[in-house]
Amino acid sequence: MAPFHFWLLTKYPSYTETLICACSRKKNNFTRDVVLITIEVESNDLSTLQQMIMNFFEETENLYCRRCKEQSARRQINVRNHLLLEAVPPGTGNTENNDLILRPDQIPKQIRVMNSLFTLRGVISFISPCVEDMTAIGHFTAYCWRAHTDRFELYDDLQSSTKPIYVKTTTMIKFRYL
Numbered sequence: 001m002a003p004f005h006f007w008l009l010t011k012y013p014s015y016t017e018t019l020i021c022a023c024s025r026k027k028n029n030f031t032r033d034v035v036l037i038t039i040e041v042e043s044n045d046l047s048t049l050q051q052m053i054m055n056f057f058e059e060t061e062n063l064y065c066r067r068c069k070e071q072s073a074r075r076q077i078n079v080r081n082h083l084l085l086e087a088v089p090p091g092t093g094n095t096e097n098n099d100l101i102l103r104p105d106q107i108p109k110q111i112r113v114m115n116s117l118f119t120l121r122g123v124i125s126f127i128s129p130c131v132e133d134m135t136a137i138g139h140f141t142a143y144c145w146r147a148h149t150d151r152f153e154l155y156d157d158l159q160s161s162t163k164p165i166y167v168k169t170t171t172m173i174k175f176r177y178l
């Protein structure tokens with residue numbers, strides 16, 4: 001499970017999935033909104049991110065239809081205004097050590113998915129609580145990408161300065177969400 005309070009975003013899903021089956025009329029099809037897209041990445045590498053997302057959407061196996069009880073439904077995906085992605089290395093839990101660690105130029109800035117062009121807004125780092133306190137929730141920071149300067153700015157509310165912190169091109173950014 002993601003540490004995020006993703007329920008805050010339920011009105012802003014990444015995509016809508018509709019199950020279409022020959023047994024039902026269109027108005028009765030099952031639809032659900034999906035907030036977070038979890039992509040298993042094969043290594044510490046996002047250079048093929050666009051293809052990984054397309055593969056995720058293009059799973060061709062038929063799905064179970066709750067109405068006719070057959071394995072005969074197809075998924076129809078409609079992407080929305082943004083994509084919220086979680087990149088998870090394979091065979092890992094959700095420990096902090098399994099985040100991606102990339103230089104700014106290794107993070108994809110634009111991808112095209114289902115005829116929509118998506119531009120990176122930023123990546124999110126999660127720092128686990130350092131004490132074994134069940135009420136501790138950890139700390140999030142955001143690295144926002146600014147297209148006009150092609151630079152990342154770090155936003156961290158634990159920093160005392162209110163000025164943007166520019167991220168060096170050689171800095172390794174550790175993150176899980178983008």
Ligand SMILES: [Zn+2]
Nearest residue numbers: 021023065068
């Ligand atoms: Zn059916």
